[in-house]
Structures are given as C-alpha cells and as structure tokens.
Amino acid sequence: MDQKAVEQAVKQLLLAIGDDPQRPGLVETPQRVAKMYAELSSSIGHRPEDVANYKVFHVDDVPRMVSVEHIPFYSLCEHHLLPFFGEANVAYVPRDGRVIGLSKIPRLVDFAAKRPGMQERVTTDIVNELQRLLTPRGIAVTITARHLCMEMRGINKRGQDTYTSRFTGVFETDDALRREFLMKNEHGQINL
Ligand code: ZN
Numbered sequence: 001m002d003q004k005a006v007e008q009a010v011k012q013l014l015l016a017i018g019d020d021p022q023r024p025g026l027v028e029t030p031q032r033v034a035k036m037y038a039e040l041s042s043s044i045g046h047r048p049e050d051v052a053n054y055k056v057f058h059v060d061d062v063p064r065m066v067s068v069e070h071i072p073f074y075s076l077c078e079h080h081l082l083p084f085f086g087e088a089n090v091a092y093v094p095r096d097g098r099v100i101g102l103s104k105i106p107r108l109v110d111f112a113a114k115r116p117g118m119q120e121r122v123t124t125d126i127v128n129e130l131q132r133l134l135t136p137r138g139i140a141v142t143i144t145a146r147h148l149c150m151e152m153r154g155i156n157k158r159g160q161d162t163y164t165s166r167f168t169g170v171f172e173t174d175d176a177l178r179r180e181f182l183m184k185n186e187h188g189q190i191n192l
Pocket of ligand 1: 077078079080081082147149150
C-alpha cells in the first residue's frame, strides 16, 4: 500500500467535505487513517499462506465434522468503506484424515475480512480457500453481521442482522449433518 498517497487522499477528503486538515484535531489524522487502512486492507494481493502457515496434518481417527464457532470478525463494506462485523461459524468434514490446526480457521476468517468487500464475498472466500487448502468432503460457513452503512445512514435502524451461508459437498447432500451444524450455531442477534 502507498502510505503517502493514502495520507494525501485523506487530506483531500477532509478539505472536500469542508473541514480544515490543519486544525489541531486533524493534523495527524491522515497519517493515522493511512496506518489503519494498511491493517484493514492487508489481504489485498496476498494469499492466506503469505500470512500464516496452513500446514496440513493427517489424523487416523477422522472426526465426522471439525467446527469452529462464533469467530468474531471485522471488515469494511466495499460500497461505503464503513465497518461490517459479526461472527462466523466454519465447519468441514475431512477427506482422508487431512486437517489443519484449529487456530487456522479464525485466521482464515480474518484473512477473508481484511480488505473492502461484501459479506457474501467473505463467506465464499472462506469456502474457496478451505477448499483449496484441504479439499475436504464438505464445507459449511455461516456469517451473521451488522452493517454500519445500514445503521448510521440510510434506513438508520439497529437490529438488522444480515445472515449468509454456504454449504458444499456433504453439507449439501446430508441434511442431518447440515442440521447438526446449524443447530449448534443458532444464528440470532449479536450481542455487541
Ligand atoms: Zn455498505
């Protein structure tokens, strides 16, 4: 990311909205915002493997389902550059005993969230990356989120949680398995 260019752009934006980038409260703002964007968009141009080691392990006693629930995430909507945030639930059914470390699942969610996007895209990115890393027998991802672009402006309402889901492989074909996953994660209001 071009830190200086972002700083310039933020200065321009402050001017354009009629504020004064030279007033004391704003003097260091462009620099701060540029640093923040570097972090919030750190996945652009990267693959998950650039950021973490997704080493694949082999287990003999294969679990029916590996599931990590209530993974918090924060992202920026690509339409307004305002935050959307919430929780993701991710599960997969291993193929031939191939698994990754459990801590890598929240890492993957974080990776998918760290660039401007849409909740739908974050959902499918998690699915696609897991598929690429593990080729499991099935993947389930659900995300419940709040979008500040819906709450701070426009319809201006709280309590509009947005839900997305994606199921592949055995999660699509095995109703009991999908139900087991969904029942554990009862999506409801996020208490934030
Ligand atoms: Zn938006």
